[in-house]
Amino acid sequence: MLLLDMLKTMANGTGIANFTFGHIIMIGFGILFIWFGVTKKYEPFLLIPLGIGCILVNIPGTGLMDPGGLLWFNYQGIAKVILPPLIFLGVGAMTDFGPLIANPSTILLGAAAHLGIFIALVGAKIMGFSLFEAGAIGIIGGADGPMALYVASKLAPHLLGQVAVAAYSYMALLPLIQPPIMKLCVPEHERKIAMEKMRPVSKKEKIVFPVLMILVVLILLPPIAPLISCLMLGNLIRESGVMERQAATIGGVFLDIVTVLIATAIGSTMSAENFVNLKTLQIVILGLIAFATGTASGLLGKLMCWMSKGKINPLIGSAGIAAVPMAARVSHNVGLEANKRNYLVMHAMGPNLAGVLGTATAGGILITLLLGGL
Amino acid sequence: MLGFTPLVPDTVNGALLISVFDFFACFFVLYFIGLIIRGVSYVVNKFDTKKEA
16 A cells, blocks of 8 residues: 555656647647757757756646756846847847948838837737736847847736747747738839948048947937847957957857747746637737738838839848847848848847847837836 | 826826837937937047047
8 A cells, every 4th residue: 555655646747747739739839949949050059048948847746846956046037127238238239230321211111110019019909908918028029038028027027928929939030920011012123222331431430430329329218228228238349359258158158048048938937828719810810910911011222223223122121120130130141032132130239239229129119108218 | 006196097098108209209319318328429430530530
């Protein structure tokens, strides 16, 4: 009898006894993310840790997400908005803002591509979410992970997990989501347009830019200070030319480590208890709508193409939804498919970087209007 | 939140209002930033040319 009791206690202590159908579904999603990352190579640095986080949190009894657990500590990095500014610091240190400085008119494409945010916001309100929740859901359309985390943590902290997962998964799946919309909206003869070389940007301009952005953007929108100040600090470290070792570390190893931590933390929010419900499905659908409409509205580049008498390839407009540098890479690849001599990546970086400022602006305005700038 | 009374009502009309306002505000803010970048680039490059000459 004692042996039987011991076996029973052992069996109850394993994960098997506490598995539910929801856990199995979520572990399936985790495996799917890893599969996409490994075999399809869709942003593996995001999808692999995201998938592992998702699997870990859905194995019952590990206690990893209980207060004091390993994943719980990691999650505090996004819940307390520590990791998103660090990601921006690294992004700033590896980003050349030259294309945006060389062609500031492309900044408008970054604004246009944010229509998706507002379509998702109104859609969420129609579906019955509160205005705060709708704002947090809408910001998924900005395709800017750290900004989505930041705005969601301010407006609707209880939806942080769903918003983060939708934002980061769609960012990773951009090569799947954007090309069909781009091909549908832009005819082949426009996709073939090869753009002229940009003017060179001087060192001084690149040094002045981050300081100027800190002053202008933060004076206009103080609530987004944590992210923009880190982005521009990272960029100033890079462009100053006197901190090369630090710039290489912050934009390289440091950014890689923080990305793994943040992606694992996001994956760890995907527990069956939080995720297997109608709200998550609604958020995932709204996020997809936001990404798709953002891509389509960014193709307002067609208007710029017409105004410039065919000198601007409309494909660069879809990069206005932020997601640096994935969206610019997608624009480049779609352009390359149409014309083997088409190198759009640097041109697309202009709207892509404008998209970062655009999402920050849209998020800052939402926070100011809904929370009174708190 | 903390006692702050939201300006925008928590309704579909409120969502539409905030969306339209935010979209256009975003456009103007970015346009303004674009103008500043252009202006500062002009000044910096002009200064550079003078020095070289």
